[in-house]
Amino acid sequence: MADEPAPAVPPRVVSLYNPANILTVVRIILVPVFVAIVVASGLADNGSRIAACLVFCLASATDFVDGWIARKWSMVTSFGKIADPIADKALTGTALILLSAYDRLPWWVTVLILAREWGVTALRFWVIRYGVIAASRGGKLKTVLQIAAIAWYLWPVPSPADVVGPWLMGAALVVTVVTGGDYVVQALRLRRDH
């Protein structure tokens, strides 16, 4: 007797409105809340710096939770792969611009990081018809370092400990540039192979 063909298994459909994607959108919504606190206070007092830091950390925490949910419950979607790094960049980029605008961080640091972040985003769209360049491990480490450095600059850290901020930002800067180069190589390979 001829083998019966195996019944086709319908592909699992993951809703766009899943908890991981909703958390990504929450992160984007928290950006204007963060901006309002910083602009209203000018980061002039410890209370406003603590409030800004807590909102920034809360928004950043959604980055770790949405990734965890997406992997644990297999809720990885193309929307999430694209929107998650964009939401990260909106949050960290806004924080960096505001830190420079309020004289807490040199502008060249902000400009260099923003150039890499939005350059990589443009690169992702440039190759999107050949495939999605998902966040790499290095990219995730870069985000952790940027978040830690920004939080350090926002929090009213007492004098002896404030030297840690520039070291954290320096490490973030190096990993930001190196991983940016890695994405350029990935994008060029993707174009070459299609």
Ligand SMILES: O=P(O)(O)OC[C@H](O)CO
């Ligand atoms: O370095 P990217 O652009 O892949 O961004 C990494 C993400 O922010 C990790 O969540």
